[in-house]
Amino acid sequence: MSSRRPRSRASTGASRISDEQISDLVAKLQALLPEARLRSSDRMPSSRVLQETCSYIRSLHREVDDLSDRLSELLATSDVSTAQAAIIRSLLM
């Protein structure tokens, strides 16, 4: 990566994405992180962005598991027709 490559993206063979595009993509990922607004707008190093993204994805997976569990409980116990009506109402508005 020491040689400076032109920003031509129409190269045949191995597609060379410019470093600028990569850092743009990394910045977009950083913006998705939960504390994106708290952090300064300065860019984090990409390794840190990837690390935070990994833990964020893992925490989202855990939330899906937890919410599935709660949903299965609620499905069994709650009055489903009332809830269904509420859902349909909320979707329509």
Next chain:
Amino acid sequence: MAVKRTAPSPPTPRPNPNPNRRAPASGADAASPSKRMLAFHFIRALARIHRSTPVPRRTRTIRRAAYSSMARAANPRRVWSRALLQQMRARRATTRRAAVLRRSVSAAPATPPGGGARSIAGEDESTTTLAALARTAAAAAPHRQAGEPARADALRRLVPGGNEMEYSNLLEETADYVRCLRAQVQLMQGLVDLFSAGR
């Protein structure tokens, strides 16, 4: 300016299942999944689960339904959504025992794929699936590009279909995957609130 990478196209407007539904007030971000389609797929799956799935298996089934509906509502041109749907289909096709074996095989990538799978699995179909999966796991190049940071390896494991992507593509797919995951979590949280309030 010629763009080699195809930029992610905004999702084409899907046929509205409910003609009375008003358009969302806040303009939906072109890159984020349609929340209505997400709700449509997931709630339909929930209704089916409520009707037919026995209670002990519900958590697992709901979890699978969450990922399936997330993948279905997403842009089908996304690698992760296709990979996720493939995973779901493969899981449904094999028996539960084979699924347990697959997890133990893929957890130990150092094991020679042919010998390990054949010695454990009994049925032919699951042997082929296990061997193929192990081969894919062992052969997947962890570092596709020279400049790719080491953390990308962990990311590849988290994002469905991440092993086969180029680094730049991985970053794009990850962003989309995170957005969809977040929308799915928000949807499920909203449903939990609704069910709790409706008691």
